[in-house]
Amino acid sequence: MRKADHVLNIIRDRGKRGLPVEDVYRQLYNPDLYLRAYGRIGKNAGATTRGTTNETVDGMSLNRIERIIGELRSERFRWTPARRTYIPKKNGKLRPLGIPSWSDKLMQEVMRSALEAYYEPQFSGRSHGFRPNHGCHTALRAIQKWKGVNWFIEGDIKGCFDRIDHKGLLSILRDKIHDNRFNKLTANLLKAGYLEDWRYHPTLSGTPQGGIVSPLLANIYLDKLDKFVENELIPRFTSGKKRKPNLKYRSLKLKYRRRRHRDVAAAKEIRKAMQQIPSYDVNDPNYRRLHYVRYADDFLLGFTGPKVEAEGIKEKLREFLSKELKLELSEDKTLISHARTEPARFLGYEIGRSLENSKHDRRGHRSINGRTSLRVPRDTLRKRCDLYKKLGKPIDRAGLVNDDDFSIVDTYQKEYRGYAQYYALAQNAHTLHQLQWVTLTSLLKTLAMKHKTSVNEIAKKYQSTAKTSNGPRRCFEVRVERAGKKPLIARFGGISLKRQRWATITDLRTTPFKPVRTDLIQRLLADSCEKCGSTQKCEVHHIRKLADLKIKGRREKPLWIQIMAARRRKTMVVCRACHMTIHAGRPTQIASNRIKVTGEPYDVKVSSTVRRGADGKGV
Numbered sequence: 248m249r250k251a252d253h254v255l256n257i258i259r260d261r262g263k264r265g266l267p268v269e270d271v272y273r274q275l276y277n278p279d280l281y282l283r284a285y286g287r288i289g290k291n292a293g294a295t296t297r298g299t300t301n302e303t304v305d306g307m308s309l310n311r312i313e314r315i316i317g318e319l320r321s322e323r324f325r326w327t328p329a330r331r332t333y334i335p336k337k338n339g340k341l342r343p344l345g346i347p348s349w350s351d352k353l354m355q356e357v358m359r360s361a362l363e364a365y366y367e368p369q370f371s372g373r374s375h376g377f378r379p380n381h382g383c384h385t386a387l388r389a390i391q392k393w394k395g396v397n398w399f400i401e402g403d404i405k406g407c408f409d410r411i412d413h414k415g416l417l418s419i420l421r422d423k424i425h426d427n428r429f430n431k432l433t434a435n436l437l438k439a440g441y442l443e444d445w446r447y448h449p450t451l452s453g454t455p456q457g458g459i460v461s462p463l464l465a466n467i468y469l470d471k472l473d474k475f476v477e478n479e480l481i482p483r484f485t486s487g488k489k490r491k492p493n494l495k496y497r498s499l500k501l502k503y504r505r506r507r508h509r510d511v512a513a514a515k516e517i518r519k520a521m522q523q524i525p526s527y528d529v530n531d532p533n534y535r536r537l538h539y540v541r542y543a544d545d546f547l548l549g550f551t552g553p554k555v556e557a558e559g560i561k562e563k564l565r566e567f568l569s570k571e572l573k574l575e576l577s578e579d580k581t582l583i584s585h586a587r588t589e590p591a592r593f594l595g596y597e598i599g600r601s602l603e604n605s606k607h608d609r610r611g612h613r614s615i616n617g618r619t620s621l622r623v624p625r626d627t628l629r630k631r632c633d634l635y636k637k638l639g640k641p642i643d644r645a646g647l648v649n650d651d652d653f654s655i656v657d658t659y660q661k662e663y664r665g666y667a668q669y670y671a672l673a674q675n676a677h678t679l680h681q682l683q684w685v686t687l688t689s690l691l692k693t694l695a696m697k698h699k700t701s702v703n704e705i706a707k708k709y710q711s712t713a714k715t716s717n718g719p720r721r722c723f724e725v726r727v728e729r730a731g732k733k734p735l736i737a738r739f740g741g742i743s744l745k746r747q748r749w750a751t752i753t754d755l756r757t758t759p760f761k762p763v764r765t766d767l768i769q770r771l772l773a774d775s776c777e778k779c780g781s782t783q784k785c786e787v788h789h790i791r792k793l794a795d796l797k798i799k800g801r802r803e804k805p806l807w808i809q810i811m812a813a814r815r816r817k818t819m820v821v822c823r824a825c826h827m828t829i830h831a832g833r834p835t836q837i838a839s840n841r842i843k844v845t846g847e848p849y850d851v852k853v854s855s856t857v858r859r860g861a862d863g864k865g866v
Contacts, residue, residue: 268365309772375389397586412573413452473539491533496521636685679744
């Protein structure tokens with residue numbers, strides 16, 4: 248059996264060379280692909296969420312993988328309909344979301360790894376959504392490099408994921424994947440349908456929302472849009488090596504050179520006049536530039552030229568999407584805005600063009616004019632601050648009062664850190680000091696309410712200094728001392744709010760093709776119960792979070808809880824009999840007071856009795 252990463256690297260190499268790939272379906276018989284998929288998605292929070300069946304990641308075993316492979320060999324594998332639920336969007340509407348069963352999730356991850364290995368080298372560098380080494384920040388950093396943009400064209404595809412044409416998508420896959428069985432498996436996935444209120448609904452279009460492979464299928468489909476812009480629009484609307492010089496600026500420059508030594512005062516006035524006009528002709532009819540960036544179904548174009556041509560570009564995009572991809576541009580969200588007077592919105596940032604004549608570089612040249620600027624929108628910052636306010640003042644959060652101090656500080660820090668780091672690219676990142684003050688005040692009020700004391704007393708108690716890359720910074724921290732171990736520290740603050748021009752947050756792992764063999768996979772392959780030592784029908788017991796181990800009202804914790812808590816793990820490999828006793832809540836039965844897990848012994852105090860089977864092993 249070949250290693251999964253070896254198989255994926257072969258597929259990836261064919262993708263790099265643009266060669267078609269065959270016999271993909273047969274590669275799905277490789278168990279190592281499923282172990283790799285399990286290592287990637289088994290720890291996700293959604294892995295323990297049920298779909299339309301009771302199957303979840305809990306109880307994962309090698310037998311499950313063998314069953315799926317057996318169904319694939321005989322071509323009896325069938326996708327189950329997803330369970331439809333709804334999640335709220337920012338505009339108040341509800342977004343449909345499908346939750347597949349665990350076997351479908353595992354199968355989709357295997358398919359996704361094969362498709363990503365082949366198509367990722369062929370994707371456009373201007374596409375940044377749901378790709379390794381790409382994300383919101385890489386898209387925004389690409390926009391930062393645009394210069395002299397006059398117009399922004401904000402593009403949004405109406406109901407993109409729900410309206411992807413199945414025939415068109417399968418046609419794109421058949422062009423490069425010459426494997427009818429694999430394409431048939433993909434077609435069955437697309438039309439598997441969903442259950443809503445336990446009523447079946449077919450899916451006649453779109454990729455399965457909530458499915459693991461859905462974002463990749465959407466990228467494969469929208470890659471045609473990227474190629475259209477790159478191969479047709481950008482060459483057509485790009486002309487001229489550079490703009491013509493501004494004759495008025497050139498004449499002032501000559502006057503300045505003549506008078507800068509003879510008449511200093513007059514030279515200064517000429518210099519001021521030069522700073523008020525551009526050095527190049529901004530209306531040069533022979534100079535055009537078109538830039539493009541896409542993130543999922545949202546895209547942004549920056550155009551240097553007249554508005555009439557920008558409107559023409561928009562119409563060409565509308566026509567291509569309608570005819571070739573059978574998609575529709577959203578009229579409300581597809582806008583043409585002037586770069587200097589009407590900033591565009593993309594990925595939560597406000598994007599415009601800078602104009603500042605008084606800002607100079609070391610050579611005395613204007614260094615900001617014409618550059619694309621990224622800013623934190625005022626209304627977005629205000630809405631975020633309002634989450635911690637009432638009647639214009641920061642308030643406490645009563646819902647957190649019953650938590651310990653460590654959890655409260657950690658919750659506030661996670662919320663604030665995520666927001667501060669996302670807007671690290673913004674030129675006005677310093678405005679986040681307002682959010683920092685509001686969040687900190689709400690935190691101190693919550694702790695003061697919990698301990699029935701004043702905000703000043705709480706501030707004195709928890710005030711500290713954190714060492715960061717930018718030097719020491721004032722913060723507030725809670726320490727939980729542990730015997731023989733390092734203390735647990737929850738800290739609020741200590742984050743620099745200076746602009747970070749090269750900050751990067753990516754969507755996926757940066758090394759998707761390196762070998763993935765986690766400790767969990769090694770324990771599963773050992774095929775030995777970590778509770779009784781049995782080697783028959785071993786499977787993995789999963790819990791959603793470690794906090795679930797804290798069962799209230801029980802003086803003595805069961806053995807399986809003691810083992811998982813000691814190792815700080817959310818998984819435990821057990822035999823079928825032990826797994827049933829765990830879920831049934833019956834007393835723990837073991838073979839020895841000395842538990843050995845993957846070669847690492849742990850002494851656990853056991854009060855339950857030992858029962859041995861006919862073979863002498865604990866059951």
